[in-house]
Amino acid sequence: MSRVAIVTGGTRGIGAAISKALKAEGYKVAATYAGNDEAAAKFKAETGVNVYKWDVSSYDACVTGIAQVVADLGPVEVLVNNAGITRDGMLHKMTPEQWYAVINTNLNSLFNMCRPVIEGMRERSFGRIVNISSINGQKGQMGQTNYSAAKAGDIGFTKALAQENAAKGVTVNVICPGYINTEMVQAVPKDVLEKAIIPQIPVRRLGEPEEIARAVVFLASDAAGFITGSTLSANGGQYMS
Numbered sequence: 400m401s402r403v404a405i406v407t408g409g410t411r412g413i414g415a416a417i418s419k420a421l422k423a424e425g426y427k428v429a430a431t432y433a434g435n436d437e438a439a440a441k442f443k444a445e446t447g448v449n450v451y452k453w454d455v456s457s458y459d460a461c462v463t464g465i466a467q468v469v470a471d472l473g474p475v476e477v478l479v480n481n482a483g484i485t486r487d488g489m490l491h492k493m494t495p496e497q498w499y500a501v502i503n504t505n506l507n508s509l510f511n512m513c514r515p516v517i518e519g520m521r522e523r524s525f526g527r528i529v530n531i532s533s534i535n536g537q538k539g540q541m542g543q544t545n546y547s548a549a550k551a552g553d554i555g556f557t558k559a560l561a562q563e564n565a566a567k568g569v570t571v572n573v574i575c576p577g578y579i580n581t582e583m584v585q586a587v588p589k590d591v592l593e594k595a596i597i598p599q600i601p602v603r604r605l606g607e608p609e610e611i612a613r614a615v616v617f618l619a620s621d622a623a624g625f626i627t628g629s630t631l632s633a634n635g636g637q638y639m640s
């Protein structure tokens with residue numbers, strides 16, 4: 400019996416690698432996205448993964464979108480909260496719009512997505528929730544008070560939800576990637592990457608999206624049933640907490 404997995408932001412970057420890896424393991428995957436129809440259509444054509452468009456910062460949109468996934472594929476057994484954005488700026492210049500956009504998309508989305516699926520997971524005595532935080536939620540980052548606060552919030556959310564659901568067969572874990580070779584990081588000038596960023600990473604390279612995806616596949620598996628509330632750093636040794 401193949402399980403149903405939702406990957407938010409599952410059509411590009413790290414999320415696309417997660418969607419593909421879960422599909423390769425036999426899951427029925429629903430990959431969500433926000434607005435980039437072209438990338439989503441290309442991803443669907445290349446992979447055959449079902450794509451769904453809704454805004455994870457809206458609770459009502461999540462309730463409606465998840466109901467559609469359940470109607471199409473069946474009850475949600477694996478949820479990967481991966482969708483995220485940056486709106487960087489020093490706090491003394493940050494606008495309320497920058498602050499709320501990041502908090503709503505990167506933190507409130509965890510409530511919006513988990514709340515509609517958690518009761519079903521508890522009733523069925525099985526569930527796997529994997530949240531994608533960031534190294535910058537662990538250590539803080541200049542110019543990212545909004546992002547660091549949201550990503551640190553994801554870690555606290557994970558630990559609390561893990562405690563609430565451990566006895567019900569539902570595990571909740573969080574992965575904190577470091578610098579991963581996605582479009583976002585590829586946009587950084589080559590010399591900045593080579594002179595300023597990669598020297599800070601002890602393994603001396605960027606991470607690949609597939610390296611995060613493999614960790615998700617493991618945490619989603621039956622074999623990971625004793626692991627809950629854990630924070631997995633995947634950052635090439637850049638920050639050890």
Ligand code: NDP
Nearest residue numbers: 408412413432433434435454455481482483533578579581
């Ligand atoms: P990308 O920008 O490559 O992809 C983001 C995905 O999230 C897209 O599919 C996008 O949809 C979707 N998305 C964004 N906002 C929303 C929204 N409001 N509702 C629904 N979907 C949304 O991101 P990355 O792959 O680089 O990052 C993925 C996650 O990993 C993020 O949470 C990020 O913070 C985290 N991370 C990334 C690191 C990196 O080095 N790349 C390092 C540490 C953490 P659309 O295509 O429509 O825009």
